[in-house]
Amino acid sequence: MEPKFLALDQEKQDRILNAAMEEFAGNGYKNTSTNTIVKKAGISKGLLFHYFSNKKELYLKIYDYFVDLFLSEVQEKVDWEDKDIFNRHRQMASLKIKLFYQYPNVFNFLNAAFTENAQDLRGELESRRERFINHNYREMLQDIDMSKFREDMDVSKMIEIISWSMEGFAYKQQAKFKGLSLDEMDLEETLQELDRYIEVLKYSFYK
Amino acid sequence: MEPKFLALDQEKQDRILNAAMEEFAGNGYKNTSTNTIVKKAGISKGLLFHYFSNKKELYLKIYDYFVDLFLSEVQEKVDWEDKDIFNRHRQMASLKIKLFYQYPNVFNFLNAAFTENAQDLRGELESRRERFINHNYREMLQDIDMSKFREDMDVSKMIEIISWSMEGFAYKQQAKFKGLSLDEMDLEETLQELDRYIEVLKYSFYK
DNA sequence: TTTGTATTGACCAATCCGGTCAATAGGAGT
DNA sequence: ACTCCTATTGACCGGATTGGTCAATACAAA
Numbered sequence: 001m002e003p004k005f006l007a008l009d010q011e012k013q014d015r016i017l018n019a020a021m022e023e024f025a026g027n028g029y030k031n032t033s034t035n036t037i038v039k040k041a042g043i044s045k046g047l048l049f050h051y052f053s054n055k056k057e058l059y060l061k062i063y064d065y066f067v068d069l070f071l072s073e074v075q076e077k078v079d080w081e082d083k084d085i086f087n088r089h090r091q092m093a094s095l096k097i098k099l100f101y102q103y104p105n106v107f108n109f110l111n112a113a114f115t116e117n118a119q120d121l122r123g124e125l126e127s128r129r130e131r132f133i134n135h136n137y138r139e140m141l142q143d144i145d146m147s148k149f150r151e152d153m154d155v156s157k158m159i160e161i162i163s164w165s166m167e168g169f170a171y172k173q174q175a176k177f178k179g180l181s182l183d184e185m186d187l188e189e190t191l192q193e194l195d196r197y198i199e200v201l202k203y204s205f206y207k
Numbered sequence: 208m209e210p211k212f213l214a215l216d217q218e219k220q221d222r223i224l225n226a227a228m229e230e231f232a233g234n235g236y237k238n239t240s241t242n243t244i245v246k247k248a249g250i251s252k253g254l255l256f257h258y259f260s261n262k263k264e265l266y267l268k269i270y271d272y273f274v275d276l277f278l279s280e281v282q283e284k285v286d287w288e289d290k291d292i293f294n295r296h297r298q299m300a301s302l303k304i305k306l307f308y309q310y311p312n313v314f315n316f317l318n319a320a321f322t323e324n325a326q327d328l329r330g331e332l333e334s335r336r337e338r339f340i341n342h343n344y345r346e347m348l349q350d351i352d353m354s355k356f357r358e359d360m361d362v363s364k365m366i367e368i369i370s371w372s373m374e375g376f377a378y379k380q381q382a383k384f385k386g387l388s389l390d391e392m393d394l395e396e397t398l399q400e401l402d403r404y405i406e407v408l409k410y411s412f413y414k
Numbered sequence: 415t416t417t418g419t420a421t422t423g424a425c426c427a428a429t430c431c432g433g434t435c436a437a438t439a440g441g442a443g444t
Numbered sequence: 445a446c447t448c449c450t451a452t453t454g455a456c457c458g459g460a461t462t463g464g465t466c467a468a469t470a471c472a473a474a
Contacts, residue, residue: 026324031238034463044422049464117233157407160379161372168371200364204411241432251453256433 001065005051016041016048018103020062025108029059029118056120063113063125066106067132070099074140083145085159086198089166092140093194096170097187104177148206158205169197208272212258223248223255225310227269232315236266236325263327270320270332273313274339277306281347290352292366293405296373299347300401303377304394311384355413365412376404 005013019041023032034055038045052058078091099106110132116125141159149155173193177185212220226248230239241262245252259265285298306313317339323332348366356362380400384392 028235028238031235033461035461045464046423046466047421050421053464055463115233153407153410154403157404160375161368161404161407164371164375165368167375168367172367196361197364197368200360200368203360240430242430252433253435253454254452257452260433262432 001061002051014102016043016051017062018105020058021103021105021109024059025105025112028112029116029121059121060124062109063128066103066110067128070106073099080143083143084148085141085144085162086202088140088144089162090191090194090198093166093170094187094191097190100174101182101185101187150205150207153205162201162205165197165201169194208268209258221309223250223258224269225312227265228310228312228316231266231269232312232319235319236323236328266328267331269316270335273310273317274335277302277313280306287350290350291355292348292351292369293409295347295351296369297398297401297405300373300377301394301398304397307381307384308389308392308394357412357414360412369408369412372404372408376401
C-alpha cells in the first residue's frame with residue numbers, strides 16, 4: 001500500500017478500504033464506479049487518485065494488502081502444534097471473525113475477486129489466486145490427526161463435510177450480522193454457537 | 208414467456224436463454240450488455256428485441272420462466288409421501304442435475320438474481336424473492352420424519368449440517384463439471400457419489 | 415503573511431449501451 | 445417466376461457514465 005495512504009489516520013483509511021471493498025464485492029470491478037466509492041467514503045474524487053494512481057491499482061493494492069494481512073495473521077496466530085481438525089477450524093473462525101469486525105467486507109471482496117473476470121485484471125489476478133487457495137485450505141488441513149476419526153467411515157468425506165459445515169455456519173452468521181452495528185456482534189457468543197455445531201460433528205465423527 | 212419466442216425451435220431458444228443466463232449470472236444485470244448476449248447466442252441484436260421488448264423484460268421473463276419451471280417440477284416430481292430427509296434431498300438433487308444438463312447456468316443465474324441489486328430491478332425482484340426461498344427450503348424440509356434421528360444430539364443442527372453438506376456437494380460437482388461437455392457428465396455416477404456422502408451422514412445422524 | 419501540503423469537485427474526452435428501423439433474406443403459395 | 449409475408453439483420457444514434465485531470469481552495473505551521 002502507498003506510504004502516503006498509510007500515513008492517514010486509521011479511521012479514514014478504513015473508511016476508504018471498506019467503501020471500496022463493499023462496492024467491488026457487490027458490483028464487480030468494472031461496474032464499480034470510483035464516484036460511488038468516494039461518495040461512500042466521504043472523500044473527494046481527487047483525493048482517491050492522490051493515493052492510488054488509478055482504479056486498477058486501487059483494486060490490486062487492496063487485494064494484496066488483505067491477502068497478506070490475513071495469511072500472516074493465520075501463520076502467526078494459529079497454534080500449529082495442535083493437530084485436532086476442529087481446533088484448527090475454530091482458530092481460523094476466530095481470526096476471520098476478528099477481521100470481519102474491522103472490515104465487514106474483506107471476505108466478500110476476496111471471494112468476489114476469486115470469480116472476477118474483468119479484462120483489465122486478467123493475468124494480474126490469475127497469478128495471485130493460486131497462492132491464496134493453496135495457503136488457505138491446503139496448509140490448514142494438512143498435518144491433521146487422523147487417528148481420532150472413527151474407522152467405519154470414509155475419513156476424507158468426513159473432512160469435507162466438516163469444511164462445508166464451517167462454510168455454511170460462516171455464511172449463516174454473516175447473514176445474521178448484516179446491518180448490525182459492531183457492538184451488537186459478540187465474538188464469544190458466536191464462537192460458542194460454533195462450538196455447538198462442532199460438538200455435533202465431533203460426536204458423530206470421532207471415536 | 209412471449210409466444211413469439213416459444214415458437215422458435217428448442218435449440219435456438221436454449222441458445223438464447225443460456226447465453227443470457229450466463230452473462231447475467233457472471234456480470235450482473237447492469238454490467239451485462241445485450242451486445243454480448245446476442246453475440247454469444249449467435250443472433251442479431253434486432254432479433255433479441257423482437258422477442259423481448261427490452262433488457263429488463265428479458266431478465267424478468269427468464270427469471271419467472273425458470274422459477275416456475277423448477278418449482279412446478281419439484282411440486283410434481285418429488286414424492287411427498289416419503290418423509291425421509293435424505294430421500295428428499297436426493298430427489299431434489301436429481302431434479303437439479305437434470306435441469307443443469309439443459310441449462311448449465313440456471314442456478315448460477317437464480318442465485319445471482321437473489322443478490323442482484325440493480326436499480327431497474329428493485330421492487331420487481333424483491334417481490335419475487337420471497338416466493339422462491341419460501342418454497343425451496345421451507346416446504347422441502349417441513350414434514351420430515353424426525354423420529355429417525357439420534358436423540359443425543361440437536362436435531363435442528365443435524366438438519367442444518369445436512370443442508371450445508373448438500374450445498375457443498377453441489378458446489379463441488381459444479382466446479383467439476385465446468386467446461387465439460389454434456390455427455391461427459393453422468394447423472395447416475397453423480398447420484399452415486401452423492402449417496403456416499405448421504406451414507407456418512409445417515410450413519411452419523413440416524414439411530 | 416508566507417509557504418507548503420492536503421483536499422476539493424467541476425470538467426472532459428472517450429467509451430459503451432439500449433433500442434430503432436429501413437433493408438434484406440427466404441420460404442410458401444400460386 | 446412472381447407475390448406476399450414473416451423472420452432476421454446490423455448500422456446507427458442520443459444519451460448516460462466513467463476514469464482521470466488540474467486549477468483552485470482550505471488549512472496548518474512557521
